[in-house]
Structure formats: structure tokens, C-alpha cells
Amino acid sequence: xxxxxxxxxxxxxxxxxxxxxxxxxxxxxxxxxxxxxxxxxxxxxxxxxxxxxxxxxxxxxxxxxxxxxxxxxxxxxxxxxxxxxxxxxxxxxxxxxxxxxxxxxxxxxxxxxxxxxxxxxxxxxxxxxxxxxxxxxxxxxx
Numbered sequence: 485x486x487x488x489x490x491x492x493x494x495x496x497x498x499x500x501x502x503x504x505x506x507x508x509x510x511x512x513x514x515x516x517x518x519x520x521x522x523x524x525x526x527x528x529x530x531x532x533x534x535x536x537x538x539x540x541x542x543x544x545x546x547x548x549x550x551x552x553x554x555x556x557x558x559x560x561x562x563x564x565x566x567x568x569x570x571x572x573x574x575x576x577x578x579x580x581x582x583x584x585x586x587x588x589x590x591x592x593x594x595x596x597x598x599x600x601x602x603x604x605x606x607x608x609x610x611x612x613x614x615x616x617x618x619x620x621x622x623x624x625x626x
Contacts, residue, residue, distance in 0.1 A: 492528050492584035506554065510546045513554060516588065520598050523563040525589040527551055533585045536574045547587050554589050565591035569598075 495502045496512055503515040505525055516524040527547050533539040551570050558565050571588040573580040592598065 490532055490582075490584045492582055492586065493532050496528070496530050505557075506550060508550075510543055511550050513550060513589075520588075521564070521591050521593065521596050523558055523561065523565060523591040525554055525558075527554070527587045527589065529585055534583045535580075536572075536585060539585050544585075547585075551587055551589050558589065558591050563591055564593045566594060567592040 491500065494500045495514065502512075504512060505515065506513040506527075509530070511527055511529055513525050513527045516526050527550050529539060529543045529547065531540070531543065533543075536544070548570075555568050558568060569588070569590040569592055571590060572586070574585075590598070
């Protein structure tokens with residue numbers, strides 16, 4: 485999907501209704517129209533990026549810094565917020581349903597019903613040799 489067909493790009497261009505919480509030259513944050521809890525926000529880059537591979541690292545860092553500021557604003561807002569989850573899905577298999585990078589800022593409270601579904605293998609801890617083997621496969625390119 486190109487930026488022209490992207491529903492988030494339409495929000496950035498104010499072609500669709502949007503409840504803006506924060507905006508600067510790199511990102512815009514707004515209320516999620518299908519919130520997990522009241523106060524659920526999205527932060528998106530103003531430049532279209534389908535996935536993290538397409539996102540400029542500086543913009544990604546700015547998104548996280550903005551999320552930290554919004555975290556503080558949520559905690560001070562009076563909206564029920566005992567904790568916060570940041571969630572970013574990259575790719576359909578990870579749960580991405582709008583293909584424009586977006587970071588969720590989700591206020592959490594006891595008993596809100598949101599959480600990760602974990603299978604039984606999650607509780608079986610791998611041994612250090614297996615962890616080291618996997619760690620050695622992951623490299624960062626300069």
C-alpha cells in the first residue's frame with residue numbers, strides 16, 4: 485500500500501476525522517478509534533513507512549521519546565492508568581493491521597482484560613547453551 489492509499493496518511497493530511505493529542509514535524513499522536521482502554525493513543529511518523537525496515541532510525545527514536553512524554557501525560561491526566569504498555573506490531577503475523585508504522589500507548593489497569601496469550605512452551609525455559617546459540621546468530625550491521 486502506498487502512502488496515497490494509507491488511512492493513516494489520510495489522518496496526517498486531515499482528510500479524515502482525527503482527535504490529535506500531540507503533533508510536531510516528525511510525528512502525530514491521536515486517539516485510537518478502537519481503544520483497548522480509555523486514553524489509548526497511537527503515534528505515527530508523518531512520513532509513510534509500511535514497516536520498521538522503511539522507518540528512519542531517528543524517527544523511530546523520536547516516536548519512542550514522544551511515547552515517554554505521552555506516558556507521563558497519561559499518568560497525570562486523571563484517566564484510569566495504573567501502568568502503560570507500548571506496543572508496535574511489524575508485519576501481519578505480528579498483528580499489524582494498518583501498514584503504516586504505529587506505536588500504541590495503552591493505559592492499563594488491574595482487571596482490564598488485555599494481555600498476551602502464551603502457549604505452554606513459554607513456561608519451559610531454554611538452557612543457556614540454546615540462548616547463546618541464538619544470540620550468536622543475531623548481529624547488528626554497522
